[in-house]
Amino acid sequence: MSAWFEIRDLHVKVAESDREIIKGLNLSMNEGEIHAIMGPNGSGKSTLAYTIAGHPGYEVTEGDILFKGQSLLEMEPDERSRFGVFLAFQYPVAISGVTVANFLRTAINARIKAEAAAKNGGVVPHDVKGIPIPVFTKQLREALQLLKVDQSFAGRYLNDGFSGGEKKRAEILQMAMLKPELAILDETDSGLDIDALRIVSEGVNTLHDQNPKMGVLVITHYQRLLNYIKPQYVHVMIDGRIVESGGPELALHLEEKGYDWLKEPEATQ
């Protein structure tokens, strides 16, 4: 029996190379919990986030990632998303020529089609309809309000020419629209000023309040995001492994002492 979300002895290398980045990582989360993974640069945090989402640039050589009893490793990246996993990217990708609204509608309709196909022996029925435009428009308007962005945002090309803050808001906007069960926030605080950080964090907190069953995995280098999104558990990742786990006080301790006290035993081994 696996936990709601569980990473077991995960080993990950860069695809088509021998460079191992994650070296036997274990983690488990229950439904609705907020966990934080903290670690210095180069510890493998972003690789972990990408691996959970199924980035083709990384290859799992050992171990497993289980979500709701199923292995994510057997799923394509889009299947993982429809299965409830959402990654807020550290560096969201610009999709030139595709508006935020068009993109979101396509993503929502992909879910509707996949659900219809699942009930129809794997084939998308011809009469399947996408989300009704008025319903979509209303949801989008609410999500835009939540992130305190102008309605015209919906008509802009996705992440194309967005400021750092706009990109991060767009990530949480997507999260609001796609309603994941497990949200992974990869360095969502990087590049944000204090106001944007507050808006983005409040957005995440509101979504968690609306759906208390949603699990959140916050990946961050700095403690400051955790002043806004409060985790129950904090894990420290160094050199591809979780080396320490604890409660929220661990984050404060790291803020004060840095990561070196955790690295030292590693170095003496």
Place this chain on the structure above:
Amino acid sequence: MSLLAPMLKPAPVVKAGELSRELVQAYSAALGDPEWLADRRLEAFRVFRDTPAPNRHDELWRRVDLSLFKLDQILAAVDPVTNGLSIDLRPPLSAETLQAQGVIFTTFEDAARRHTELMRRYFMTECVKVTDTYFAALHGVFVHGGVVLYVPAGVKIEAPFRVFTRMRADQRTAFGHTLVVLEEGAQAILIEDYATDGVPAPDAPQAMYNGAVEIILHKGAQLDYVSIQDWARNVYNFTTERARVREGATLHWVIGGLGSKFTKSLIEADLIEPHGTALLSGVYFADTRQQLHYDTQQNHIAPACKSDLLYKAALRDEARTVWRGNIRVFPGAQKTDAYQANRNLQLSKHSRADSIPGLEIEADDVRCTHGSTVGTLEEEPIFYLRSRGIPCNEARRLVIEGFFAPVIERIPLEETRERLLAEIAKKIG
């Protein structure tokens, strides 16, 4: 020596069969041409007879492989009865309303008979000329079918004039002509849709469309012109298209290239008086073994004009596209502002896109820039979209549509935008 021999005496790219003056006269008689047009055909024939067939020494035809093209066989099949086009004209207003304003929107034949003065003045006189190229001359000989739009001074029509031009699936030749004249301060939108009715049999013989487009914009006129080409895959498509832009006039010109086995389109904007603007856009998508060639020319003849070209292509399978663009700034055309860009998205490694920008600048106070790129579909955007639950094929479709979007958005009619997007989606598969 033997290796050099073929270079010294290049073989023609195409071979025309035996065309004779008598044949042209018979063709003219069968169509019941008015006299002026019959004369023009004979004049075109004289030029055609003296124009050498394209060969690969000619820069215009250097990248073109037409070794399988059987022009002589096709020309042997030219028949005034069967080479007519089906032209469906959809005016934006009632015939009476348009007539009351002096607007002419009619077929080429009707204009040739009823609007002789207009036709004698503009038809292949100042815009496309029979002396331009081999195919322009041939077009002058056999022109049959097409559309004429004339908008008098000061008349502004906001809704689009639309034309649906169809070749039959078994048709071997067609020679459509488009003539647009906008008088001073006139405004119009013209959207042309070229396609084959039905699907030719897989072993259908080669067919040829040899068309011409002439656009004349007088002082301060404004035209949005869109043409979408979706011929069947047995059609060799040759077009000569030119716009003459006078003082302060504005042309927005969008071409869409989807069909044909082979296309060679010469597209030219002549800015002949100051303060004219030409915005030239192209979106084309070649698949299977299609070859789409576009030769664009932005001629800044007068000072203080602006031209901006953006042609975007996608290619898959073993398709080939060639864009050869030239900005020419004539002596004295100071304060020219000209830009050209060609972007190619290669979706398969066996496809090939050639992008050849060119600048010929003979004035010193100008701003001319160009850019051309050939790229492949990047992995990161696809992964990003997939991470939102969008399946791989749809993610690819979104990215490719997004690539074309800045051009497609320049089309002033939603129905046409949708049609183009739907055809692009079909091509992506």
